[in-house]
Amino acid sequence: MIFVTLGTQDKPFTRLLEALEKEIEKGNIKDEVIVQAGSTKYKSKKMQLFDLISQETFSDYMQKADIIITHGGVGSIVTALNFEKKVIAAPRLAQFGEHVNDHQLQIIKCFEQKNYILPLYDFEKLNEVIEKSKTFIPSKFISNRDNFLKFIERLIEE
Template sequence: MVLGTQKFQFNRLLEELDNLKKDGKITDEIIAQVGYSTYQVGSFPTFDFIEKDKFDQYIDQADIVICHGGTGVIVSALKKEKKVIAIPRKNEFNEHVDDHQKEIVSIFFDLGYIEEVDHISELIKAIRNVEQKEYKSFKSNNDIFVNELREDIIKLSNGEGK
């Protein structure tokens, strides 16, 4: 689980996962980067922050990435072809300054890349759904641009002008 590095807590997600793990509703291993959250987890290991190499290693090992609604973590997990459950931080819970993460998560969900959880009580349902569901393969715009550029260069080098 990844909660980002901004100076906001995401205690309600940590508490929900902790309770699901304690109740045996989640039996898989959970490791969480909790950032500035203050909730004390009792059922799985956590760390505040992590170096990029170690972060990438954890993502590589994960079957499912549960995260906040930041584009960085969502895109990183999708590029590694991981199933993603994203829960947007909400202003009403003092988790962010506004609700832009709701918009971000909704866009990725509507495009078929991730599972969205708007209400924390829906998390266990989302975990069950993501295990059974197939998602679209993600290609970043940079990858698309580079591939198109490469194809254009090959065409030009073969004398096939545009």
């Protein structure tokens, strides 16, 4: 199963869902595709879409999925990595009205450099990236949370 999560952003990310639908229609994706679409309004007979789902249902889908495809939000990426899943991350881009700026490009590049995820920059290559994910061995995710909290504590104490 492929679980797609678009987060709760107030802007649509139909571009990713259209790319997925295209690969399903070509027969390249045969897995069940479940989508947490947030505010992205999209109709599909080939994917199961939900606007928002409970945290429990979200966790169940994360656990069951073979691949997680997500937008470039830190929370979505880290959640999938904490489930030790193979992650494909696609940035929302300002030029398509998917976000106010392109910070998700930088986020994805940082996770890619550490070999945590596979990036999807070119949606025409979605099938190639999915195929690559089948043999991809991500690095074990190491959170920087503790260092970040210590840094904030030092700032507060000063």
